[in-house]
Amino acid sequence: MVRTKKLKDGSRQIILNGKQYEGVTKTLSELASKTKASAILFADMSGQLISQRGNTENMNTTVLSALAASDFAATAEMAKLVGEEAKFKLLFHEGEKRNVYLSNVGDYFFLVVVFDVNVTLGLIRIYTKKAIQSLLEILEEGGEEEGEKDMIDSDFSSLLGDALDETFK
Amino acid sequence: MFINWALQEINLKIVYYGPGMSGKTTNLEYIHSKLDPSLAGELVSLKTKEDRTIFFDFMQIEVGRIKGKKPKFNLYTVPGQVYYASSRKVILNGVDGIVFVADSQPHRMEANIETLLDLENNLKQDGHSLEAFPWVIQFNKRDLPGVETLETLQKKLNFFSVPYFEGVAVRGDGVFNTLKAVINKVVQNVQNQL
Numbered sequence: 001m002v003r004t005k006k007l008k009d010g011s012r013q014i015i016l017n018g019k020q021y022e023g024v025t026k027t028l029s030e031l032a033s034k035t036k037a038s039a040i041l042f043a044d045m046s047g048q049l050i051s052q053r054g055n056t057e058n059m060n061t062t063v064l065s066a067l068a069a070s071d072f073a074a075t076a077e078m079a080k081l082v083g084e085e086a087k088f089k090l091l092f093h094e095g096e097k098r099n100v101y102l103s104n105v106g107d108y109f110f111l112v113v114v115f116d117v118n119v120t121l122g123l124i125r126i127y128t129k130k131a132i133q134s135l136l137e138i139l140e141e142g143g144e145e146e147g148e149k150d151m152i153d154s155d156f157s158s159l160l161g162d163a164l165d166e167t168f169k
Numbered sequence: 170m171f172i173n174w175a176l177q178e179i180n181l182k183i184v185y186y187g188p189g190m191s192g193k194t195t196n197l198e199y200i201h202s203k204l205d206p207s208l209a210g211e212l213v214s215l216k217t218k219e220d221r222t223i224f225f226d227f228m229q230i231e232v233g234r235i236k237g238k239k240p241k242f243n244l245y246t247v248p249g250q251v252y253y254a255s256s257r258k259v260i261l262n263g264v265d266g267i268v269f270v271a272d273s274q275p276h277r278m279e280a281n282i283e284t285l286l287d288l289e290n291n292l293k294q295d296g297h298s299l300e301a302f303p304w305v306i307q308f309n310k311r312d313l314p315g316v317e318t319l320e321t322l323q324k325k326l327n328f329f330s331v332p333y334f335e336g337v338a339v340r341g342d343g344v345f346n347t348l349k350a351v352i353n354k355v356v357q358n359v360q361n362q363l
Contacts, residue, residue, distance in 0.1 A: 006296070007358065007359070007362045011170070011264070011265055011297060011302070011303075011358075012170070012263060013170045013171075013172065013359075014170070014171050014172070015171075015172040015174065016171075016172065016173050016174060016175070017174045017175075018174050018175040021173060021174065021176070022175065044171050044263070045262060045263060046171065046182050046243075046262055046263020046264070047182070047227075047243065047263070048171045048180040048182070048241075048243060048263075050171070050173060060210070060211055062210055062229050063210070063211055063213050063227060066213070066227045066229075066243065066245075067213070067227075069262070070224060070225065070259060070260065073259035073260075073262050074224075074256070074259050076259075077255045077258070077259055151172060151174075151177075151179060151238060152179065152356060152359050152360060153360075154360065155236065156235060156236055156238065156356075157353070157356045157357070157360065159235045159236060160232070160235055160240060160352070160356060161349075161353065163232040163233060163235055164232060164348075164349050164352060165349075166232075167204065167205075167208060167230075167232045167233075168203075168204075168345035168348070168349065
């Protein structure tokens with residue numbers, strides 16, 4: 001299972017290990033080649049981009065993830081207001097040249113698929129559903145224990161302080 | 170906080186919260202204008218025609234690698250107007266640290282307090298407590314005539330004695346110190362839990 005940790009103040013930490021990241025990236029590559037989607041993003045519900053595939057050079061995927069996460073969160077609130085007890089599972093934005101298909105992957109992650117209008121929605125739906133299934137399996141699998149302990153030690157925080165001073169000069 | 174072990178990335182979400190027109194967007198605009206483009210991403214603002222934030226502003230900043238690790242800071246603002254209460258709640262999803270931007274003018278004191286209570290309420294719903302959460306206050310608009318004294322602001326708003334800064338965000342005064350402080354608080358918070 002992907003490690004999520006609740007801190008004392010209630011904030012949430014999600015840690016993805018190396019094996020899981022590899023698995024996620026592989027699944028996205030497969031989805032990209034099967035659907036001919038222009039771009040595929042995998043991100044966490046707070047809007048942080050985790051992995052991307054496809055033709056994303058001219059796309060600001062960091063911003064796209066942040067917007068997509070807010071899109072999700074906003075529709076979850078909408079769901080409540082209209083009396084839908086579960087969250088909406090997927091969102092679809094239809095354009096003239098490109099469409100965007102968003103679907104949640106468990107409670108903490110989501111997938112964004114950007115595709116040209118000449119690709120049928122049915123195809124995207126089928127393969128995305130399969131990809132979500134394998135992503136969930138990958139995230140379920142445990143991995144070697146890697147903690148944030150080595151990631152954020154006291155040395156790190158003092159060096160971060162120096163780096164911030166340098167950046168914000 | 171999201172940690173990607175394979176890429177050695179640490180992602181943090183910082184949200185600027187506060188009443189309408191207190192200077193949240195101005196903080197981000199200043200940071201964006203001063204940082205090297207290689208470190209600051211695009212500043213995206215979802216605004217109304219009147220230039221008021223309708224959903225949020227967003228920008229990602231980096232500081233390079235530290236001991237091989239790459240911290241990334243995702244900065245968001247919330248819309249300040251009372252009307253957008255649910256949007257504010259939505260933006261707080263997965264937040265790691267908060268900057269409360271207060272307006273120092275006496276006639277905005279009520280709005281400051283109301284927004285602070287709104288923040289506390291939203292955090293509570295998400296299982297956080299304002300008392301234990303990493304946050305800092307920026308008393309903004311210190312250059313305006315007739316503003317409240319620092320003492321009054323402290324007494325009325327800073328009831329958990331969090332780090333505070335005087336700011337004139339349009340000129341950049343206090344902007345970076347505030348951001349640095351909230352990042353420190355977040356990192357400290359993580360270390361205290363280990």
